[in-house]
Amino acid sequence: MPVPTSRPRTLYDKVFEDHVVHSGEGDTLIYIDRHLVHEVTRLAFEGLRNAGRKVRRPDCTLVTVDHNIPTTTRKSFKNVSSFITETDSRAQVEALEDNVKEFGLTYFGMSDKRQGIVHIIGPEQGFTLPGTTVVCGDSHTSTHGAFGALAFGIGTSEVEHVLATQTLPQAKSKNMRISVEGELSEGVMSKDIVLHIIGVIGTAGGTGAVIEFAGSAIRSLSMEARMSICNMSIEGGARAGMIAPDEITFEYLKGRPLSPREGEEWEQAVAYWRTLKTDAGAKYDIEVEIKAEDIIPTVTWGTSPQDTVPITGVVPNPADFKESVRPNVVRSLEYMGLESGVPMEEVKIDKAFFGSCTNGRIEDMRSAARVILAAEKSGGPAKVAEWVEAMVVPGSGLVKQQAEAEGLDVIFKRAGFDWREAGCSMCLGMNPDQLKPQERCASTSNRNFEGRQGAGGRTHLMSPAMVAAAALTGYLTDVRKMMGSGSDKDAGLKITSYHDYLQPMDLPHPPIEPIGDKPSEQTSLQQAAAASAGLPPFTVVQGSACPWSRANTDTDLIIPKQFLKTLLRTGLGAALFWPVRYDIKTGEPVSDFVLNKEPYTRSQILVSTGENFGCGSSREHAPWALMDFGIRALIGISYGEIFKNNCFKNGMLCIELPAAEVALLHKDAEAGLELAVDLPNQQILRPNGEAPIPFDVDPFRKHCLINGLDDIGLTFQHKEAIERFDERRTQIWPWLDGVGYAKKGQKVVPLKTGGKKMEW
Structure with missing residues (x-):
C-alpha cells in the first residue's frame, strides 16, 4: 500500500x-x-x-x-x-x-x-x-x-x-x-x-x-x-x-x-x-x-553480452584486456572463430534471426522493413544474400496480424525472409529453430552464450535494423550506410493502430483461496515441515572440491536448454556443464575436464575463482543439476542474483569470500585435497592444519538450510x-x-x- x-x-x-x-x-x-x-x-x-x-x-x-x-x-x-x-x-x-x-x-x-x-x-x-x-x-x-x-x-x-x-x-x-x-x-x-x-x-x-x-x-x-x-x-x-x-x-x-x-x-x-x-x-x-552521442550501432563479438564493439570497430586483441580475463577472451574468440584486428564489417554470417522478447514487437518489424525498402529504393542489395538463411518471428499472434495488415510480411518475403508464427524460436533453440555447429548468426535476441542458439552456434547480438542489413549483405553491416539521410521516417509504410487488433477480454474474479489448504489442525511448524517435501538439511558438507576458474559462468553452460524439457527435477547431474564436459559432436566425455577426473567425480563442493558464477537465465535447472551431481556448497567471489536465490531455495549454500581467500581454497581443490563447509559454525575447514576460513550467511537463510525448511511453509x-x-x-x-x-x-x-x- x-x-x-x-x-x-x-x-x-x-x-x-x-x-x-x-x-x-x-x-x-x-x-x-x-x-x-x-x-x-x-x-x-x-x-x-x-x-x-x-x-x-x-x-x-x-x-x-x-x-x-x-x-x-x-x-x-x-x-x-x-x-x-x-x-x-x-x-x-x-x-x-x-x-x-x-x-x-x-x-x-x-x-x-x-x-x-x-x-x-x-x-x-x-x-x-x-x-x-x-x-x-x-x-x-x-x-x-x-x-x-x-x-x-x-x-x-x-x-x-x-x-x-x-x-x-x-x-x-x-x-x-x-x-x-x-x-x-x-x-x-x-x-x-x-x-x-x-x-x-x-x-x-x-x-x-x-x-x-x-x-x-x-x-x-x-x-x-x-x-x-x-x-x-x-x-x-x-x-x-x-x-x-x-x-x-x-x-x-x-x-x-x-x-x-x-x-x-x-x-x-x-x-x-x-x-x-x-x-x-x-x-x-x-x-x-x-x-547519447557516444553510442553508435553496436554488435557483440564474443560469448557474453558485455563483449561489445561499435560496428565500425575491429575484433579485439586479448592483450588489450586485464590478465585475469584474458583466458576468457581467448576462449571466446576461438569459439566464435574470429581473429583479432579483423574489421567487424568483414565478418560473414550464415543466418539472420529477427524476433525474441527483446525485439519481436511491431516497431521492431517496421524498423527492419524500412531497411529493406531503403535498399530497394537505392538500388543496393534488396534481397537476402544467397548464402544466408533469414527468418522473422513475430513476438505474438497479434503482432503477426498487425504486421500482415501493414504489409510487412510482403516486404520481408519479397526480400527472401522466412515469415514465421509467434514464439521464442531461435533465441534459445529449445524448439526446432537452431543453429548448426559453427554457423554464424546476426541476431536480435538477448544472449550470445556458447550454444545458446544451438550447440556450437555463433551469435552476434544487434538491433533489428542491423540484422536486416546483415541479412541483405551477408556480412555484419553498418545500417547507416543503407539508410541514407533517414529523412523519410516511415519509408512509405502503412502504420496502423494496435486498437484494431485487440479484443475485449474479461478475466472473472473467482473466490480467493485461503492461505494454504492443509487441515486447520496443523500448526505452522507442521505446515512448514510438510511443505519442505524432504528438503535435505544442511549442516556439514565435506569432500573433494571441484576447482573452477571461468568468469561469468552462465546457466546455459551449467545446464543447456535441451535439458530443460525434463518432466522431473532429478536426473540432470549427468548433463552438468555438458557443453564443456562432453564432445559436442560425439557426445563422449572430455577426458581432461575436471568433473570427468578423480577425485572430482564425487565433488560436493565447487570453488570458483571466476566472478559472477551462475549469471544468465532464471532456470532453476542449474541448481538442480549441481545438486543431482552431488554439489551442495559453492564458494566464490560473486554469483548471479537469481541463481544464488534459486540455490538457497533448493537447500544449497552459496558462500561469497574475498578473491584472495577463494584463491587459497581453489589451490587446495586443485591439489585434490578435501574441504569441509561447516554451516552451524560458519567456517570452511582446510586440510593439513591450515586455519579455517570464516564466512557470513544471512541468519534466516542459515536457519532454513539447517532445518530443511522451504519458503511456502514459512509464508503460511x-x-x-x-x-x-x-x-x-x-x-x-x-x-x-x-x-x-x-x-x-x-x-x-x-x-x-x-x-x-x-x-x-
Whole structure:
C-alpha cells in the first residue's frame, strides 16, 4: 500500500515498499500483482499438486506457451499432440495445458491469436501496469519494468510459491541509476543503447541492484524501445530494470483489454501512476552517466553480452584486456572463430534471426522493413544474400496480424525472409529453430552464450535494423550506410493502430483461496515441515572440491536448454556443464575436464575463482543439476542474483569470500585435497592444519538450510497479513482485481473454485 513517508525515495523504493506484506526476520514478504507462466516452469504445478494446494489468485496469473513450440505455419494445426513432433517439447506443452485446466487459469494456447512470447503478451493486453510487481519463471521478466513496474525473473520453486500464496520473500536490492543524456545519432536504436551500457558496466555491473534508466534519451523513447532496454538489464547483472511511467506510458496502455476501464477508474489509476517517479534528493547506491552521442550501432563479438564493439570497430586483441580475463577472451574468440584486428564489417554470417522478447514487437518489424525498402529504393542489395538463411518471428499472434495488415510480411518475403508464427524460436533453440555447429548468426535476441542458439552456434547480438542489413549483405553491416539521410521516417509504410487488433477480454474474479489448504489442525511448524517435501538439511558438507576458474559462468553452460524439457527435477547431474564436459559432436566425455577426473567425480563442493558464477537465465535447472551431481556448497567471489536465490531455495549454500581467500581454497581443490563447509559454525575447514576460513550467511537463510525448511511453509505463518493486504489492495487499486477487468456492458461470471478456464 502507498507508504506515507517524508524520506525522498527512488522509483524502486516506492514500488517495493508499497507491496510489503510482512517484514521482520529474513527476507521481506512482498505481494505479487501479476504472474506470467510458460511451459518451462510447469513443474511448479507438480509441487502444488503434491502438497494439495490450489492457485490462490487465478485472476492474477496469465499463461501461454512460447519456448518449446514450433514457429512453422499453423494452417494444419488441430491440437498440440499432433502438431508438435518433438517428444519432450510436446510433453511440456501438454502438461501445461492439463495444468491450466486443473487449476482454472487463463491460457493463450496455440490456437489463440493472442498467444505469443510471455513478455510481449503481458504489455500487449494491459496485464502489465505501472506500480505493479510482476514475476515470471524467466529472467527477462525485467522487460515489464519499462512501465514503472518492479518485474523480475524467478525460479520454479518461486513460481510455486506465488501460485500458492500470491506473495514472495525478497531481499531489498540496491538502487542504481543509469542516465543517458543527449540526442541519439541517426541509426541508433534502443538495442544499441543497452548493448553499449552493458559494454560499459559489464555483465556483473548491476549485481545486487535494480537499475532505473533515466535521462533525456530514455524519456524520448517509445514504450517498445523502453521494453527492449529493460529486457536486457538482466544481462548487466541487475535484479530488474525500471523506467518511470509518463504520458507515453499512459497513451500506450489506454484502451487495452486489461487496462483500467476508461472513466473514473482510469483517472484514479493515472493519478497514482503519476506519483511513480524518483523524489528529488533520493539517493542511489550506484550512478552511471552516459552521453547519447557516444553510442553508435553496436554488435557483440564474443560469448557474453558485455563483449561489445561499435560496428565500425575491429575484433579485439586479448592483450588489450586485464590478465585475469584474458583466458576468457581467448576462449571466446576461438569459439566464435574470429581473429583479432579483423574489421567487424568483414565478418560473414550464415543466418539472420529477427524476433525474441527483446525485439519481436511491431516497431521492431517496421524498423527492419524500412531497411529493406531503403535498399530497394537505392538500388543496393534488396534481397537476402544467397548464402544466408533469414527468418522473422513475430513476438505474438497479434503482432503477426498487425504486421500482415501493414504489409510487412510482403516486404520481408519479397526480400527472401522466412515469415514465421509467434514464439521464442531461435533465441534459445529449445524448439526446432537452431543453429548448426559453427554457423554464424546476426541476431536480435538477448544472449550470445556458447550454444545458446544451438550447440556450437555463433551469435552476434544487434538491433533489428542491423540484422536486416546483415541479412541483405551477408556480412555484419553498418545500417547507416543503407539508410541514407533517414529523412523519410516511415519509408512509405502503412502504420496502423494496435486498437484494431485487440479484443475485449474479461478475466472473472473467482473466490480467493485461503492461505494454504492443509487441515486447520496443523500448526505452522507442521505446515512448514510438510511443505519442505524432504528438503535435505544442511549442516556439514565435506569432500573433494571441484576447482573452477571461468568468469561469468552462465546457466546455459551449467545446464543447456535441451535439458530443460525434463518432466522431473532429478536426473540432470549427468548433463552438468555438458557443453564443456562432453564432445559436442560425439557426445563422449572430455577426458581432461575436471568433473570427468578423480577425485572430482564425487565433488560436493565447487570453488570458483571466476566472478559472477551462475549469471544468465532464471532456470532453476542449474541448481538442480549441481545438486543431482552431488554439489551442495559453492564458494566464490560473486554469483548471479537469481541463481544464488534459486540455490538457497533448493537447500544449497552459496558462500561469497574475498578473491584472495577463494584463491587459497581453489589451490587446495586443485591439489585434490578435501574441504569441509561447516554451516552451524560458519567456517570452511582446510586440510593439513591450515586455519579455517570464516564466512557470513544471512541468519534466516542459515536457519532454513539447517532445518530443511522451504519458503511456502514459512509464508503460511503470515496468512492473516496477506489477507489484510488483499483487502486493502482491492480498496486502493481496484483495477488490479479480476472483476475490475470487465469492460462496460460485459457480464462478469464468477468462477467456482477449481473451475476450468480455457482459451478465450
